[in-house]
Amino acid sequence: MALIPRDLGVPFDPTIPLQLAEFDGFGTDVPSTQGMITAVNTPPALPNANSVRAARMFKPSLVAGLDPTAPVFPTPDFIASPGRTFGRSGRELVVINIPGVGPVDTWSFRDTINNIATWPAPTIRLREGQLVHSEMNNNHGPHTIHHHGIEPTAMNDGVGHLTFEVAGGNYIYQWQAAEAGTYFYHCHRNTVLHFELGMYGMLIVDPAVPGAPFADGGAGATFLGDDIANYQSEAIWVADDIDSRWRALDKSAGIAAPGLVNGQPVFMAWNDPANPRLNDFRPDGFVVSGVAADPAQNNTIVARGKTVVGGQKLLVRALNASYCTTVWKFPETLSGTVTAVDARTLGRSSTGFGSYSEPFSLASINHEFMLTTARRWDILIDTAGSSFGTHMVEIEFRHWITGLVLRTVRLPITVASA
Ligand SMILES: [Cu+2]
Known part of the structure; x- marks a missing residue:
């Protein structure tokens, strides 16, 4: 067999x-x-x-204690009235262009309520404390929604093999947005492949303040320790790497099949470029929030840059959705404060994590930090002391084993006069 x-x-x-x-x-x-x-x-x-x-x-x-004659519930929990309902279906094909490689398919989720398909998938954004229903409707085989960092009950966690995968029909994931912060959601079926192919989107929990939830990219408010800090602009930067060869893999592909050579077990064809498996990853596209870097443009992704008026604050939400180790380098000409790591607010005394931490400046870490896969940092940039002009942020994509820099991508922050 x-x-x-x-x-x-x-x-x-x-x-x-x-x-x-x-x-x-x-x-x-x-x-x-x-x-x-x-x-x-x-x-x-x-x-x-x-x-x-x-x-x-x-x-x-x-x-x-359960009544076997009760109506069929979509989850074993009681169903409460949700504060917010989102609809997502997988998988949705979205084609992006990688300069030097060509058009490649990405797998995404469609927002089935607003009928929008983008890559990354449309953001799930809500207020702290809200009860949420994420309703999944799949029409292209089994997938899941895992709300990364939310930690709901097992039936609502969307982790294949630990609970189940949604092959078709509807399934409602019920969870509560307990703590404000930067999260993301992704498919957790054959995760190494489905996540690489792009089945993810941002999940942002805003503080429960007037105006929240806020629109992506615009003005909003975030926790700074126990205080609320307003910002005038928001950069959502998701670093990702793409191996275009993986697009041809079967959706259930695994690692190379084991075999025997001289009586010793080996993994066959582990380095066959024409027949990649999940143990053979060679990214040829480097992307920030769905836009691929172009070496002919010095890998500067102008489309994902931000322009703010001098004196305004910019909140950067950084996520590493790649398999590379990413090193984020901010210019010394920008002063910033790291306010949260992995959706846990530093110095927020009402939370377990925040009670023994505090926000720290970019200067205190020499203006750079490392994010491995799935990690998120929030950085509040204050441009009050910055000169007008362009300040370049760099993301180094480093090989996850050798540490070699595979690509350096640049994102401009332009400080303009009022
Ligand atoms: Cu999937």
């Missing part, structure tokens, strides 16, 4: 009954809560996917 690659590169073993049972349900629709309760109450002679999942998720004492 063929080996089926799974998340994390662990080969599927059909001789293990639990794995076989889980695989039998791999491509099926979302299991209903009622079906899972039934599965626990009347275990089948042979385990099936629902009974395996139910046994993992529900304590017998909890199941006994």
Whole structure:
């Protein structure tokens, strides 16, 4: 029997009954809560996917307290009235141009309420404290929505294999935006591939102040320790790298199949350029928020630059969605304060994390910092002391193993007179 690659590169073993049972349900629709309760109450002679999942998720004492005749709920939690509802469907093809490479497909999510498809996917943006429903409708095979950093219950977390993948129909992820900050959401099915292909968007939780949630790129407010700081402009900068060859991979592709050479196990074809697998990543496109850098333009992405009037404040939300290690270098001519890391506000005493940290200046870290995959920093730039003109921010994309700089991308911040 063929080996089926799974998340994390662990080969599927059909001789293990639990794995076989889980695989039998791999491509099926979302299991209903009622079906899972039934599965626990009347275990089948042979385990099936629902009974395996139910046994993992529900304590017998909890199941006994649930009414098996109750209506089918989309989640095992009670359904509350949401403060905000978002709709997303995957996957949505969006073509971008990489100078020197050509047009490449990216996989994204469509906003099914406003009928908008962009790459990165449209931002999910709301106020701190709101209860949220993210309703997923898929029409191109199984995917999930994982709201990275939110940490809801398992059924709402959208992590393939830990819970389930949504093959079709509707599924509502219910969660609460407990803490303001910069997050993102992404598909968590065969994550190494689906995330690389582009299935992600920003998730921003604004403080619960008048005017929030704010529009992307414009004026808004953020926490600065326990205080609220207003900013007049916002830069959402998502660094990503693209291996154009991966576009031809099957959506369930894994690492190269193991084989034997001289009796020793090896991974075959690990460096075959014409037949890449997930252990062979060679990015040829370097992107910030959906726009690819052009070497002929010194890799300066003018379209993602920001212009602010001297004296105004600019909030930079930096996310590394690439597999490179990124080094962000700000010019000494801009003064800035790091206000949050990974959606945890520094020095916000009402939160666990913030009670033992405090905001710090870019100058105190020599104006540069490193972000590995999925990390986010918020930097509040104050242009009051900066000269008029262009101040260039650089992002180095460094190879994740060797540390070699593969590309340096530049983003201009222009300080203009009023
Ligand atoms: Cu996916």
